[in-house]
Amino acid sequence: MSVIEQIIPQVKVCVVYHSPYGHTAKVAQYITQGAEQAGAEVHLISVAAPQWDLLDQADVIVIGCPTYMGSLTAALKQFMEDSSKRWLARAWQGKLAAGFTNGGGLSGDKLAVLQQINLFAMQHGMVWAGLPFMPTGRSALDINRMSSFLGLMTQSDNASVEITPPEGDLETARKFGKYLAELRLTHLPV
């Protein structure tokens, strides 16, 4: 361990996601990138293969999935239910939590997904962090173009992950990851 690491402990971040077609996974990657820029140790975890030991050790858990029928995807809900032993043991109490969702619509009822992830975090006794960035506008290059504050909303068209979600959404995701790692360090010292 370096002297700097001894002075400033490394925040451990887990980004848990479900993403059948890769768009939400791309958002998760940008959140990861941002947290890494803040010096965090970050693990990207698919709900298809949850790494429970890493989640138990995390300081920050960021959870996301596509919006399906104005709700969570079944796979993310399954992950939530599979965490119930940890809920009973209060194993994740005090960790910082945040949420994100990607949808095809501009609204698409994405808020309902963030609310469900928020409630899940509250059930676990985690500490919720919203998204604090003021929208810079509503174009594809803008930050927080959907004016979401409970968590991160991104939007993808029915096209390849190479071109959608747009740059502004991905940059918002990167900034969110950086913010969460820094927030954990400054407000809930590890």
Ligand SMILES: Cc1cc2nc3c(=O)[nH]c(=O)nc-3n(C[C@H](O)[C@H](O)[C@H](O)COP(=O)(O)O)c2cc1C
């Ligand atoms: C069954 C189904 C339901 C969907 N419902 C919604 C919805 O309610 N709102 C919305 O904005 N997009 C909806 N979509 C679009 C998905 O959110 C979008 O395709 C997804 O975010 C792509 O993410 P992925 O590439 O990570 O799978 C739906 C897609 C499917 C397949």
